[in-house]
Amino acid sequence: CSYYLKPRLALKGFLVVGLMARVLNFLEKAWALGVSEPKKVIHGMKVGIALSLVSLFYYMRPLYDGVGGNAMWAVMTVVVVFEYNVGATLCKSLNRVTGTFLAGSLGIGVHWVASQSGEKLEPIILGISVFILASAATFSRFMPSVKARFDYGAMIFILTFSLVSVSGYRVDKLFGMAHQRLSTIAIGTSLCIIISMFVSPIWAGDELHQIIHRNMEKLAESLEGCVGTYFKDNQSGHPSEGDSSKKTQAYKCVLNSKATEESMANFAMWEPPHGPFNFRHPWKEYLKIGAVLRSCACCIDALSGCLDSEKQATEHLKVHLRDASMAVCSHSCIVLRELSMSVKTTTNSSKLHSSVGEMNFALQELQNALKSLPTQLILQQPFPDESSENKSNNEKECAPPVLGLIPLATLVSLLTEIAARIEE
Amino acid sequence: CSYYLKPRLALKGFLVVGLMARVLNFLEKAWALGVSEPKKVIHGMKVGIALSLVSLFYYMRPLYDGVGGNAMWAVMTVVVVFEYNVGATLCKSLNRVTGTFLAGSLGIGVHWVASQSGEKLEPIILGISVFILASAATFSRFMPSVKARFDYGAMIFILTFSLVSVSGYRVDKLFGMAHQRLSTIAIGTSLCIIISMFVSPIWAGDELHQIIHRNMEKLAESLEGCVGTYFKDNQSGHPSEGDSSKKTQAYKCVLNSKATEESMANFAMWEPPHGPFNFRHPWKEYLKIGAVLRSCACCIDALSGCLDSEKQATEHLKVHLRDASMAVCSHSCIVLRELSMSVKTTTNSSKLHSSVGEMNFALQELQNALKSLPTQLILQQPFPDESSENKSNNEKECAPPVLGLIPLATLVSLLTEIAARIEE
Numbered sequence: 001c002s003y004y005l006k007p008r009l010a011l012k013g014f015l016v017v018g019l020m021a022r023v024l025n026f027l028e029k030a031w032a033l034g035v036s037e038p039k040k041v042i043h044g045m046k047v048g049i050a051l052s053l054v055s056l057f058y059y060m061r062p063l064y065d066g067v068g069g070n071a072m073w074a075v076m077t078v079v080v081v082f083e084y085n086v087g088a089t090l091c092k093s094l095n096r097v098t099g100t101f102l103a104g105s106l107g108i109g110v111h112w113v114a115s116q117s118g119e120k121l122e123p124i125i126l127g128i129s130v131f132i133l134a135s136a137a138t139f140s141r142f143m144p145s146v147k148a149r150f151d152y153g154a155m156i157f158i159l160t161f162s163l164v165s166v167s168g169y170r171v172d173k174l175f176g177m178a179h180q181r182l183s184t185i186a187i188g189t190s191l192c193i194i195i196s197m198f199v200s201p202i203w204a205g206d207e208l209h210q211i212i213h214r215n216m217e218k219l220a221e222s223l224e225g226c227v228g229t230y231f232k233d234n235q236s237g238h239p240s241e242g243d244s245s246k247k248t249q250a251y252k253c254v255l256n257s258k259a260t261e262e263s264m265a266n267f268a269m270w271e272p273p274h275g276p277f278n279f280r281h282p283w284k285e286y287l288k289i290g291a292v293l294r295s296c297a298c299c300i301d302a303l304s305g306c307l308d309s310e311k312q313a314t315e316h317l318k319v320h321l322r323d324a325s326m327a328v329c330s331h332s333c334i335v336l337r338e339l340s341m342s343v344k345t346t347t348n349s350s351k352l353h354s355s356v357g358e359m360n361f362a363l364q365e366l367q368n369a370l371k372s373l374p375t376q377l378i379l380q381q382p383f384p385d386e387s388s389e390n391k392s393n394n395e396k397e398c399a400p401p402v403l404g405l406i407p408l409a410t411l412v413s414l415l416t417e418i419a420a421r422i423e424e
Numbered sequence: 425c426s427y428y429l430k431p432r433l434a435l436k437g438f439l440v441v442g443l444m445a446r447v448l449n450f451l452e453k454a455w456a457l458g459v460s461e462p463k464k465v466i467h468g469m470k471v472g473i474a475l476s477l478v479s480l481f482y483y484m485r486p487l488y489d490g491v492g493g494n495a496m497w498a499v500m501t502v503v504v505v506f507e508y509n510v511g512a513t514l515c516k517s518l519n520r521v522t523g524t525f526l527a528g529s530l531g532i533g534v535h536w537v538a539s540q541s542g543e544k545l546e547p548i549i550l551g552i553s554v555f556i557l558a559s560a561a562t563f564s565r566f567m568p569s570v571k572a573r574f575d576y577g578a579m580i581f582i583l584t585f586s587l588v589s590v591s592g593y594r595v596d597k598l599f600g601m602a603h604q605r606l607s608t609i610a611i612g613t614s615l616c617i618i619i620s621m622f623v624s625p626i627w628a629g630d631e632l633h634q635i636i637h638r639n640m641e642k643l644a645e646s647l648e649g650c651v652g653t654y655f656k657d658n659q660s661g662h663p664s665e666g667d668s669s670k671k672t673q674a675y676k677c678v679l680n681s682k683a684t685e686e687s688m689a690n691f692a693m694w695e696p697p698h699g700p701f702n703f704r705h706p707w708k709e710y711l712k713i714g715a716v717l718r719s720c721a722c723c724i725d726a727l728s729g730c731l732d733s734e735k736q737a738t739e740h741l742k743v744h745l746r747d748a749s750m751a752v753c754s755h756s757c758i759v760l761r762e763l764s765m766s767v768k769t770t771t772n773s774s775k776l777h778s779s780v781g782e783m784n785f786a787l788q789e790l791q792n793a794l795k796s797l798p799t800q801l802i803l804q805q806p807f808p809d810e811s812s813e814n815k816s817n818n819e820k821e822c823a824p825p826v827l828g829l830i831p832l833a834t835l836v837s838l839l840t841e842i843a844a845r846i847e848e
Binding site for chain 1: 450453454457458461464465467468469471472473475476479480496499500503504547550551552554555556558559560562563564566567569579582583586587589590679680682683718719722725
């Protein structure tokens with residue numbers, strides 16, 4: 001019998017070990033996340049504090065009757081409304097209060113009308129009104145203007161309206177109930193707002209600000225890595241392959257930052273003035289910068305695609321264009337880093353104009369190098385037919401870094417203008 | 425006195441008219457959205473039906489005591505769980521039921537421990553347990569693996585746990601309550617699932633499928649528009665400027681489709697087999713195709729940036745490269761459309777291989793045209809110094825469409841491979 005049991009035991013042991021390994025793996029990842037972003041751990045603790053406070057507050061006061069009573073609305077409000085950054089919390093709180101208030105008053109109205117119209121008509125009126133309002137509100141959530149700001153409010157509106165209109169209470173009792181509900185929600189939301197704003201607050205505006213200036217730095221890194229790898233590759237060995245390829249890939253997360261930036265800008269608009277940001281800080285300008293950065297990242301993507309292609313230019317051509325290309329690249333990077341600093345400190349850097357000038361000068365140099373290139377090659381070699389064919393082929397293969405840089409540089413200067421406009 | 429009133433009246437009238445205009449504008453937009461996407465109107469109506477059904481069901485049964493009782497959980501479940509597509513609804517339903525069940529049992533356990541340990545310790549134990557679990561669950565929502573699938577479940581877990589553990593009921597009463605709550609939630613979720621699956625269902629898998637093959641068509645359109653405009657521009661007038669620029673911009677929404685695709689693929693995995701999709705349909709492959717399409721869109725972005733730059737090639741060069749470039753472009757478009765069709769019908773098109781071959785041939789032709797270009801120019805003109813400078817300048821300006829096409833073509837052939845792998 002033990003022969004049959006052993007494999008089962010082994011299987012069980014195997015499953016247990018597998019589960020343990022998974023749990024350990026999960027915990028390890030969680031630890032790593034916590035170490036790299038302690039803000040998120042703090043946020044978790046803030047939610048814990050808020051919940052314990054509101055729970056105990058209601059637990060201590062036995063005048064409400066436990067789960068069935070209104071205390072739960074306060075708990076629920078805290079759980080649902082407490083978001084990672086202040087803007088989102090404010091946005092959800094206002095949505096919740098407004099949605100509850102509007103739907104509550106409308107629901108009481110409909111309920112009154114229905115109760116006046118006799119027992120037969122009552123369920124019909126209620127059903128139809130719920131159907132119409134729920135359909136309309138659900139559909140309105142698809143509208144882009146509603147979705148951006150009042151998505152949660154519309155949901156709360158539907159919820160409250162159907163709860164109120166369907167409740168079997170008389171209207172005069174409903175008023176007392178509505179008063180209680182609104183007050184518990186107000187307690188919950190104000191607790192959330194206070195804790196999220198005063199206990200190590202995380203502002204959406206700050207986050208957006210950081211995303212933008214970090215993205216600039218990432219772009220500079222990628223550009224440097226990309227062009228650097230291309231021109232170094234054949235000369236020295238591969239000293240720090242992993243590191244440089246990681247740098248080169250940095251632009252990829254810039255490409256996908258649109259959704260984050262938009263929601264951050266949206267939340268940032270709800271936030272009160274804080275730190276260096278005034279009340280009407282031009283958050284929309286950040287979105288424009290973000291769009292320009294994304295198209296820069298696109299250029300870098302195309303550029304690195306060209307550089308990775310199998311066909312490579314000859315050493316001769318590479319050497320010829322190397323200095324000029326590297327100069328353009330490094331000057332672009334300087335401009336990007338300069339911009340990043342000036343965004344970070346929200347000051348208008350005086351160096352910026354001169355570095356843009358230098359970058360444009362380097363670009364001109366590169367174009368000159370390109371122009372002078374064929375002449376040299378033709379004069380060096382006796383057979384124009386052969387050489388020119390060879391050369392044009394080479395030039396075509398080598399041109400990508402250069403051509404990719406031209407729109408990039410245009411974009412960078414465009415970016416400069418925008419940044420300058422903001423920092424003023 | 426009427427002098428003072430008039431401006432006020434005018435102001436009031438002005439405000440009313442402004443508000444009316446806003447409302448009308450909103451309604452107009454809503455109407456346009458409804459006409460262009462009737463599915464969204466139907467979804468709104470489905471939510472309306474589900475809500476009316478569940479509301480009336482509970483309204484008709486007076487054994488529950490209105491808002492305070494458990495009926496509200498069914499209404500709330502419907503409002504919160506009913507999502508646009510079937511996968512999302514299933515995902516949220518399962519999350520809700522699992523979260524409630526887990527948190528409920530854990531909450532009852534903690535409640536029992538707390539109630540056994542005396543009156544003084546009880547609130548302390550409850551407070552600490554709520555704090556620890558709420559913090560941990562909130563933090564776990566930041567983990568990417570949890571966020572993708574169990575975000576909502578974690579929220580429900582926190583909510584239910586704090587509600588149960590804080591409730592003032594005795595444990596034996598809690599069991600009955602938990603049973604009631606779970607059954608109302610089960611009624612709500614099953615109603616949602618049935619209505620969303622059987623009343624004109626909207627499958628996340630279908631949506632993803634459509635997004636992918638539409639994006640391919642958009643890319644083909646943009647590529648055509650972009651290259652077409654470049655080569656036509658100087659010859660004929662501007663016959664359909666708005667139309668072609670709209671076409672050229674089509675690639676932009678491909679660039680920003682990442683988040684949508686990922687959430688769709690995530691929801692699609694929850695869906696049962698339907699239509700042409702089997703149980704283990706490789707949804708992740710769609711994400712790979714999506715990534716390739718995005719990098720294609722990036723190339724088109726860089727290309728159109730180059731074409732829009734002020735410096736243009738001379739007519740002579742344009743004419744020389746025109747046919748070859750147009751051929752590459754049209755063959756790429758054919759391949760893209762072929763791919764789009766083959767994705768749409770989930771069949772492996774036999775034409776695909778031959779059109780890829782044709783595209784590669786056209787590419788080779790273009791490279792030959794480029795190679796032969798300088799030779800001709802040099803032989804035509806007597807002063808190699810001048811002409812070559814001029815030529816290289818021109819070539820540089822003209823090269824973008826060509827050079828942009830090379831990585832694009834590489835990507836397209838890469839795409840072919842992936843698509844072929846899937847359709848097998």
